[in-house]
Amino acid sequence: EAGVAQSPRYKIIEKRQSVAFWCNPISGHATLYWYQQILGQGPKLLIQFQNNGVVDDSQLPKDRFSAERLKGVDSTLKIQPAKLEDSAVYLCASSPRRDYNEQFFGPGTRLTVL
Amino acid sequence: LAKTTQPISMDSYEGQEVNITCSHNNIATNDYITWYQQFPSQGPRFIIQGYKTKVTNEVASLFIPADRKSSTLSLPRVSLSDTAVYYCLVAPGTGFQKLVFGTGTRLLVSP
Secondary structure: OOOOEEEOOEEEEOOOOOEEEEEEOOOOOOEEEEEEEOOOOOOEEEEEEEOOEEEEOOOOOOOOEEEEOHHHOOEEEEEOOOOHHHOEEEEEEEEOOOOOOOOEEOOOEEEEEO | OOOOEOOOEEEEEOOOOEEEEEEOOOOOOOEEEEEEEEOOOOOOEEEEEEOOEEEEOOOOEEEEOOOOOEEEEEEOOOOHHHOEEEEEEEEEOOOOOOOOOOOOEEEEEEO
């Protein structure tokens, strides 16, 4: 079974530039999550989708971050404009449904903002 | 969501048993205890989950005392490849799964 796919794996940009990350969850998984993991810390949930609807985006900095999950499959996370403090690994995870006891994580995208 | 406390780091040697204890004093009745493992440059991976007493799978065992205010992840006979960060999480067993990760325990296994 294919796992969660993310691209790109690495991205380097300058502050105030824009960047987008892509996630393809495990086939059939209805729930998709985006996390931000700053070096030395645990992942922090940014947004959760159930199919193509947002369930929780309470920790998403909405002035600069946006995410969408068109057609309830792939998802993109965008940062515009980026700040130095956005340097982190952005992880995508999926699970079959909201109350499933396990989330399956992708390898992440490492973003460096200069 | 209940807050968890676990050691920042632990050291061990190959072949030893490693026990990582997590404190969760404010655990709620419907909360489950879940452990994830994260290797460098990878996303976290689910290891084990339990509600009470003992749970065992092919990777680890999870011991939960009757008061459920703490739990212990036990890794039998660790190898170098078990070097990773281990996260203890507490989340409701029903409803939507909001995982709140702490800083985890960094386990270093040496030869």
